[in-house]
Amino acid sequence: RHQLSGVLAHELSHHLGFHTVALTLSHWLSIPIVILARIGFFLRNVARAATDAFVSNSRALTIIGRAISRTLWALSWVFLAAIVAVDAISNLVGHRSEYDADQRAVELGYGPPLAAALRVVMRHGGGTRPVGWRARLAASHPPARTRVARIEAVLRQRRRSRRR
Template sequence: MEPAVDARGRHLERSALTALLPVVALLPFWLLAMVVIWLPVRLIVDIPIWVLPLVWLVAGSLLFIPSVQVAVLSPLFGARQPTEEEQAIIAPIWRDLAIAANLPSYRYAIRVIDSDELNAFACGGHLVVVTTFALEELTDRELSGVLAHELSHHLGFHTFALTVGHWLSLPVIALARIGFFFQNVARAATDSFVSHSAALTALGRIASGILYAISWVFLAALYASDALGNLVGHGSEFEADRRAVRMGYGRALADALRQVIRLGGGTRTVGWRARLTTSHPPARTRVARIEAMMRHPSQ
């Protein structure tokens, strides 16, 4: 591990701010979803229109409590506690990382996903998830580089906007799915029960078309928010790489990325559509940048 440049402590990085752009783009559609949900709710409980969004935001704020975060997000991602064997691998690496970042190791929780992908990710504000394949295929040194990168996401507050965006997207996703469901029901009912009447058939198809259009409004908002998130997310990956280098884990991270390339990943996306659906920069590009940063640490 190369000598570390001081990169300790948490501070707000530029990509944490640009990551708010997808949240801002999604916000009007979330508010619209809240209104749509409020309309039937008020028939049961007479509440002001502002109560439902406020309750949703307060409930979302609980996700930033570490214990709640781990309890809610771990099952959501299908993650579990490490086994004794896995913990024996993770614990000493994480202890050294905490020392390098000048943080208590207990501030963050490590969870494991049973997967045959070489992957790890940071979520919430205190959770790091790593796959079993990464634990099996990477050396301890390479794994330390990967975990340093994920810790760097937390230290730069990169995961804050992502968590908020995911929480706001839930009612939008729900309404899109409900809309498509009722659109299918309306179309099936029209074909089955009123096909003998031209007027009723037209009415059923109009209802089906309206539901379809409403569903696509919410779905398009999700696609646009995700695409914008992928575009600005590349900056957070480069910033996390930079901090990992400054912590002294640059060569370990570069070697881990070379493993990704060896297993068939790291190819450059071709075309703007592919770039909009890719959340990470190419591994080869990241390796080149990491090596450049190690050659010129002051830049």
Template sequence: MSPTPRPQDRGDRHVPPPGPDPVAEAPTPPDDPAPDDLVHAHGPGRRVYYAAHQRRMDLTALGQLALSLPAFLTSALVVLLVGVLLDIGPGVPFWMPVALWVASGALVFHRPTEDLLARYLFGLRRPMPQEAARLESVWREVTAIAGVDGGRYRLWVEESDALNALAVAGHVVGVTRYALEHLSSRRLAAVLAHELGHHTGGHAWALLLCHWYGLPGRLVRRVLRATALSLVTPVRCAVYLAGGVLLLALGGLDSAVARILYGLPLLLALPYLSAAVGRRAELRADRHAAVLGFAPELADVLETLYEDGPPEHESVPARLLSTHPDVPTRLHHLRAYL
């Protein structure tokens, strides 16, 4: 066997000395986990390490559920009343409607049900092939950095000329067509990272459960109101009186339940507390995007929103009842990450 020729013996070709095989050297995860349990390795040829806990329920999600207890108990009493009527009439056990109603909350995590909610309740559509290619590429980047399995979520598009995005149900992420067409990839990634923060923090599903379990009480009020408005004038006064009594009874039931649970002072502040929890959820989602490294891009998007349409002057109660903090407040909280 002839000896291996040296580089100068091979003409103009240069053969590098043998070295370690880069493919064989698989990267190892970092010793210290990143903030908020975001364990990842990112870059060409690197592996992506998914965090063990893909979701959690932070304080804002717990606060949303706690503040919805009065509406939940009121709806439970409405469903129980329906069950009693069915027990007296057709002979259906009174507990069956209540059990089915309680178990129905699991539907918000059922993928076909989520698709129906996204399409018919939130007005979203499936992305076109070109839209899907861009969305999925950016989404893979964001979820890889976050250490989250992006395949668990479904991406949707809202046919709107506004710059917006939303996270709903258990696995739905939507962006407007305007955002998809006008935002750069990094800014779109910042927006998606914000919505991912709503999902991983439990904000989206907690809010949907609150609305879902408060639905029976709201339906009773709407049916009574619609019935009163549809009747002829001679009967309307009597129906108004009966409907008003029922509405006052339901309102009194809400107040009684809330007073028992929280006390009268907290009852008066309940709408403001719910709005404050919503604002805190937005700031936490902003922080999630900032921790992933998208603070500058998210700040750019917020500044664009503020420049395109700065909000009109609002009264103090209106600001306190807003579920979203104003742009200067969000930028102030992002300053530590810029």
């Protein structure tokens, strides 16, 4: 129950900081890119099949058909690369929003229960930093160990400032 109050304060802090609105908006805005990538791959397959089926007698038409197919393939990969880039940027922004939500939970008085909940995550293997740059880019949350350290630093700072 103690830890749950910290987690709930953290999650409510996402709403207070409008993080959920930004995340929802970014996901909605990425949908057209995903659709365009899928359409591009589909049209590439259609162009390749049409080239193979209908223009095998004409070298010029075969070259044109294959050029169209390769162009569609390249455009599809550009869209997919854009999705990967947007996801990576979104995850980096997401890390910032996690730290912000942690900070707000501490300000609301739920720092110790949140840190306790994150320590449970750490005990179950979730507190380590992802290995490799790809894993770090794909991580939607910062390491629990880092978050606990930040929360504890803020709590120590608050205790020091109260003593003065």
